[in-house]
Amino acid sequence: MSAKVNDDLLTERRKCEFNVEELTNYLDGGAQATQNRRKLEDKVLSTKGLFDEVPEEYLSHKEKYENAVRKAVVYYKAMKEAEDPNQTEQERANATYRSLLHAAVFKDNSPFSLHLAMFIPAILGQADEEQKKYWMKRASKMEIIGTYAQTELGHGTFIRGLETTATYDPKTEEFVLHSPTLTAYKWWPGSLAHTANYCVVMAHLYINGKSCGIQPFIVQFRDEETHQPLPGIKLGEIGAKLGFNTVNNGFLGFDQHRIPRNRMLMKNAQVLKDGTFKRSPNSKLTYGTMVYVRVVIVNGMANQLARAVTIAVRYSAVRRQSELKPDAGEPQILDYVTQQHKLFIGIASSHAFTLTAKWLTRMYQKVTADLEKGNLDELPELHAIACCLKAVTTTDTSVLVERSRTSCGGHGYMLSSNLPQIYGLVTAACTYEGENTVLMLQTARSLVKALEQAQSGKRLSPTMSYLSEKVSSRLKWDNSIDGIVKGFRRVAYGKVESAMRSMRKYVRSGLGPEDAWNMSSVQLVAASEYTSISEADIRQLQDTYEDLLGKIRPNAVGLVDAFDFRDQILNSTLGAYDGRVYERLMEEALKSPLNAEPVNQSFHKYLKPFMQGKL
Ligand SMILES: CCCCCCCC/C=C\CCCCCCCCCCCC(=O)SCCNC(=O)CCNC(=O)[C@H](O)C(C)(C)COP(=O)(O)OP(=O)(O)OC[C@H]1O[C@@H](n2cnc3c(N)ncnc32)[C@H](O)[C@@H]1OP(=O)(O)O
Numbered sequence: 001m002s003a004k005v006n007d008d009l010l011t012e013r014r015k016c017e018f019n020v021e022e023l024t025n026y027l028d029g030g031a032q033a034t035q036n037r038r039k040l041e042d043k044v045l046s047t048k049g050l051f052d053e054v055p056e057e058y059l060s061h062k063e064k065y066e067n068a069v070r071k072a073v074v075y076y077k078a079m080k081e082a083e084d085p086n087q088t089e090q091e092r093a094n095a096t097y098r099s100l101l102h103a104a105v106f107k108d109n110s111p112f113s114l115h116l117a118m119f120i121p122a123i124l125g126q127a128d129e130e131q132k133k134y135w136m137k138r139a140s141k142m143e144i145i146g147t148y149a150q151t152e153l154g155h156g157t158f159i160r161g162l163e164t165t166a167t168y169d170p171k172t173e174e175f176v177l178h179s180p181t182l183t184a185y186k187w188w189p190g191s192l193a194h195t196a197n198y199c200v201v202m203a204h205l206y207i208n209g210k211s212c213g214i215q216p217f218i219v220q221f222r223d224e225e226t227h228q229p230l231p232g233i234k235l236g237e238i239g240a241k242l243g244f245n246t247v248n249n250g251f252l253g254f255d256q257h258r259i260p261r262n263r264m265l266m267k268n269a270q271v272l273k274d275g276t277f278k279r280s281p282n283s284k285l286t287y288g289t290m291v292y293v294r295v296v297i298v299n300g301m302a303n304q305l306a307r308a309v310t311i312a313v314r315y316s317a318v319r320r321q322s323e324l325k326p327d328a329g330e331p332q333i334l335d336y337v338t339q340q341h342k343l344f345i346g347i348a349s350s351h352a353f354t355l356t357a358k359w360l361t362r363m364y365q366k367v368t369a370d371l372e373k374g375n376l377d378e379l380p381e382l383h384a385i386a387c388c389l390k391a392v393t394t395t396d397t398s399v400l401v402e403r404s405r406t407s408c409g410g411h412g413y414m415l416s417s418n419l420p421q422i423y424g425l426v427t428a429a430c431t432y433e434g435e436n437t438v439l440m441l442q443t444a445r446s447l448v449k450a451l452e453q454a455q456s457g458k459r460l461s462p463t464m465s466y467l468s469e470k471v472s473s474r475l476k477w478d479n480s481i482d483g484i485v486k487g488f489r490r491v492a493y494g495k496v497e498s499a500m501r502s503m504r505k506y507v508r509s510g511l512g513p514e515d516a517w518n519m520s521s522v523q524l525v526a527a528s529e530y531t532s533i534s535e536a537d538i539r540q541l542q543d544t545y546e547d548l549l550g551k552i553r554p555n556a557v558g559l560v561d562a563f564d565f566r567d568q569i570l571n572s573t574l575g576a577y578d579g580r581v582y583e584r585l586m587e588e589a590l591k592s593p594l595n596a597e598p599v600n601q602s603f604h605k606y607l608k609p610f611m612q613g614k615l
């Protein structure tokens with residue numbers, strides 16, 4: 001008999017003014033895609049051995065990792081078996097686009113993440129046809145497990161400063177990989193410590209003493225039979241982190257480690273047997289894997305944010321607290337306008353990120369297809385947009401997930417709510433794949449170039465076209481969508497122009513261009529993300545905004561129900577569909593090993609002698 005659904009949630013669902021299933025279908029890309037996603041989730045989540053008897057928060061660091069590897073093997077096999085052979089690639093992608101299936105199994109991410117998220121994309125994007133054929137067969141069948149090893153102890157942002165060297169030896173037709181210093185050790189790559197046995201290494205290529213830039217190499221670092229580190233390889237785990245504690249982030253040092261010439265991934269640049277170096281058409285094509293993952297992250301943020309606001313909105317419909325009016329009983333905390341303000345922006349942002357992710361993915365696919373034909377024209381714009389959207393969506397998602405947590409009071413601070421773990425996952429994305437400030441400055445670099453082109457009368461790309469609009473500064477605001485968008489474009493233009501004026505002022509004062517850039521960098525970051533509007537209009541928009549909060553209120557639970565996250569994926573005492581929050585909080589509390597006995601052994605060993613003055 002299914003447990004009784006909380007009365008308040010039942011009432012909320014009755015009040016909803018729209019068809020929840022229709023919105024779910026829209027988010028999935030159609031009713032068939034919803035059906036495919038649900039079928040995939042039903043199949044995979046019915047697999048034995050996927051879930052923890054003891055909540056992983058009560059395991060040791062080592063046990064958490066070992067348990068995660070056990071689940072990763074079960075999960076990966078279940079995903080492979082669940083794939084419908086009759087589905088098209090597109091239908092399969094749609095079925096997983098919104099699915100957070102892995103989140104039902106791994107609260108803190110999988111030790112296989114990097115194999116899927118970066119090792120395979122790096123082979124697809126950096127290997128020549130022959131290499132791709134060989135390595136994709138092995139990687140897609142999980143005969144080998146890989147990661148992406150770029151960051152070093154001493155360098156993450158500045159790729160051109162990476163110290164790992166790959167020196168070509170024409171006599172043996174090999175590359176010699178070496179970590180000349182401690183800071184040259186690869187540091188951070190997921191799965192590197194104990195899980196993977198191969199990695200794509202980004203290293204500084206030298207031929208006959210001449211630098212040939214940063215190139216990608218596929219390197220085996222553990223024996224495929226014994227899993228022992230190969231000779232000349234130093235390996236280990238980097239230690240406990242805020243989150244990602246089952247991703248097995250590791251370090252790797254090379255000591256004159258030799259690999260065959262065909263292990264340099266040679267789609268873009270090549271090294272011939274005699275050591276002749278054939279340059280890439282654009283050295284930045286080597287950075288292509290990072291552009292891909294930045295695009296994936298935007299969609300990932302939409303899904304993670306949707307999960308957090310689902311938990312917080314359902315909890316806010318169930319939780320009653322304080323007094324809005326005397327003798328009127330305790331209201332649902334969702335009736336406080338401050339609570340609506342905290343949470344509804346998160347719902348809207350998740351939808352905005354989903355739509356943005358779809359648009360950015362289409363742009364990525366078009367530019368990638370052009371690159372295959374040798375057309376690099378739109379690569380700079382894709383880079384600038386991917387940098388900006390990755391930085392903005394990860395920053396906003398981190399803020400909004402943390403706001404979802406703090407809107408749930410003390411229970412939001414419980415690991416059993418899952419809000420802290422979701423925060424740990426999303427806040428990491430502000431750093432990995434390009435630290436956000438650094439990426440915003442990359443976008444700013446493109447904006448400044450575009451404004452200079454606009455001022456010299458050149459046509460701009462669609463995404464930068466607002467920089468060539470001669471919009472009157474006396475723009476009459478109206479709070480129609482069109483009016484608001486026009487306002488944002490006007491202010492965004494002003495921010496770029498102001499940053500550029502500032503740089504020119506510093507150059508006139510005698511600073512070099514680099515120092516002028518650095519002095520203006522706060523404005524440059526703002527120009528990439530920040531827009532604000534003039535005082536008089538804030539009041540008008542504020543009224544509109546508060547009116548909108550009231551309109552959303554009766555539909556809030558319906559809006560998060562439409563994300564259609566099953567309880568295993570929410571993995572939360574506060575967010576379950578039935579709203580039985582208090583029973584679930586108690587059920588989870590009783591799983592704590594400390595509750596196995598009424599008196600813990602520390603009383604007799606320490607407390608009692610201490611309280612009796614005997615210690
Ligand atoms: C799989 C399930 C996982 C579940 C997770 C759940 C939770 C999260 C939810 C969603 C996420 C899901 C998927 C992700 C999961 C993955 C886990 C973690 C992965 C993390 C991996 C990493 O972190 S890999 C390492 C990443 N490192 C970086 O990004 C380094 C950043 N630095 C750079 O990119 C570069 O150094 C730089 C761009 C900052 C500077 O480069 P450089 O100095 O060479 O160039 P310049 O600044 O001088 O510019 C010169 C010129 O080049 C142009 N340019 C630069 N970069 C590019 C590019 N990439 N493409 C094209 N063009 C580029 C630049 O614009 C300049 O052009 P100009 O014309 O001269 O202006």
Ligand SMILES: Cc1cc2nc3c(=O)[nH]c(=O)nc-3n(C[C@H](O)[C@H](O)[C@H](O)COP(=O)(O)OP(=O)(O)OC[C@H]3O[C@@H](n4cnc5c(N)ncnc54)[C@H](O)[C@@H]3O)c2cc1C
Binds near residue numbers: 441
């Ligand atoms: C959870 C997690 C997983 C990761 N997984 C991987 C992985 O699988 N593979 C991999 O290769 N790497 C991985 N990384 C590493 C990640 O890519 C780097 O941490 C990131 O690129 C930032 O580099 P850094 O840590 O060396 O910081 P630094 O580059 O030292 O930057 C530190 C700070 O300096 C400032 N700064 C630096 N440069 C500039 C600039 N040009 N302008 C203005 N300010 C600047 C910024 O405030 C920045 O936060 C992971 C990191 C995390 C947190």
